[in-house]
Amino acid sequence: MRELHSYLRREQPKINKAIERRIAELPDEARPVARHVLLAGGKRLRPLLTLLVGRALNCQEKTSELLYELGAAIEILHAATLLHDDILDNADLRRNKPAAHILYGMAPAILTGDAMLAKALHIVSSFGDARLTACVSEAVMRTAVGEMAEFAHLRDMYLSQEQYLDIITGKTAWMLRSSCELGAILSGAAEPLIQAAATFGLELGVAFQIVDDALDFFPTEKTGKPLGGDIREGKITPPLQLYIASLPEQEATCFKQRFRDNAINSAELDEVNACIYRQGYAQRTRELADSRLIAAGASLDVLPESAERMVLRQMMLYIQNRDR
């Protein structure tokens, strides 16, 4: 993973500079919220994908600088969706800091999100390539639809695995897909290569979210307890589904009914969380991600051999093994 880490160390400051330049272009009123949500940390996974894919597909020196602008745009889009999502999730914290709507209020959070969406789409459209704009516009729509589906299926005890995968494909994977596709389009690569890059991003994104949903049940370093936010919010993810499937029939029926009705108290939820981890359902969920990572790897093989392709491969491993 040495190459990935040194790539990160080298590129994150440049990515952050591009983002800060764009924040400075926002209207005065939108800047504090944008700064709060965009500069609260974050790995810059999406811009990094844009950079890596663009370079893996032989972006020329001059075009290469433009990759930072596309990367900044996709990170701004992502942050805009976080602003709106935190409101809908009633999330008080984002990366251990107060969420923007808590700190600044609902109106600045929603409206700065809108301004950021407009800004990001404008940055991308200024490249004058209709494919780039179509790509990010589609990403915003897919992300919104994925989130809508997630809300529609909260506490839906009949959620199928296919529906679960549809949800996470929208809410998470599509933006990673677009991050890769933008880099590929800008590189001037042929259509099959663009498609391969897009599929890589999509599969990587699905794997990313599956691992995320598994990690929610892992004990955290600090507290030794799992986060357990998902089952509190009524989100049905594979670890919970595996747990329910393991219960004797009558117990399962009863649990499903009580979960659906949000009638399980906090102490019992803590216990369920711990049990899911102890019985290995969180770990088994991680393994679900593996087949998606294999698909991602197959798409990556279509790209020509390069230093960047190796870093992209390490990114797959990072996602597979990350523990926070």
Added chain:
Amino acid sequence: MRELHSYLRREQPKINKAIERRIAELPDEARPVARHVLLAGGKRLRPLLTLLVGRALNCQEKTSELLYELGAAIEILHAATLLHDDILDNADLRRNKPAAHILYGMAPAILTGDAMLAKALHIVSSFGDARLTACVSEAVMRTAVGEMAEFAHLRDMYLSQEQYLDIITGKTAWMLRSSCELGAILSGAAEPLIQAAATFGLELGVAFQIVDDALDFFPTEKTGKPLGGDIREGKITPPLQLYIASLPEQEATCFKQRFRDNAINSAELDEVNACIYRQGYAQRTRELADSRLIAAGASLDVLPESAERMVLRQMMLYIQNRDR
């Protein structure tokens, strides 16, 4: 006004068809909310401005059809901002129908708004003219900033007229400005004509909102009572400012303090509303709009004489005299 009305009758169905075609392109999940907010009626003022300005500046036959697409995009943008604004305003109704977030829930309302923003910006960017995309992106940002400023200044008893005008320029006028500017750009007009069209739209928009703020204090046909929504929400608009300025100093100080603290009960607010109307402050506010309409007219004079320019002039009169 005959020409305006026959123009409206002729063009509204075509504008609506263009909007419906675009709704059909939205993802399944976003369509019901989009349909609800976009097909709930509305005068299609913004698309109409795009059409009229484009034609007044000699859009060719072929380009003329494209004006409907730009018009649909601006109406979709406008509707997206309404979706978000109704949430922030806690509005239960929009055009006498339940607001989307009441009928469909918060998540579908916020997220469909995002999808619509993305869709509209995509439509505009597909024209491949960077000026068009810059124009709508700017409109979204200005609208958001205007609304943010409005929320920041609720119950701000020190709001100056300049600040009031800044707020309405953002939240309302800029989108009308952009509606005109889009038509002018598409027509291929020279820069001074584009600027004149934009200024016309901006001034028209400021006048439109001033009249709107005055009408809030006019008795409605149905109830015989004013709407009075603005002072209930804590919005400081010119009729209220004129009323406060008319009070004896001590009374004014007391009223301002109680208004700021939202300590005035509903019956008393009704009385204040009625008093503002009776004493002619709503009517005097309407007159404030006149100077902006004169400025709009001066910009309109820069455009060449045409049937459309006459309709635009009638639109100014319509805004000056509208009573609902």
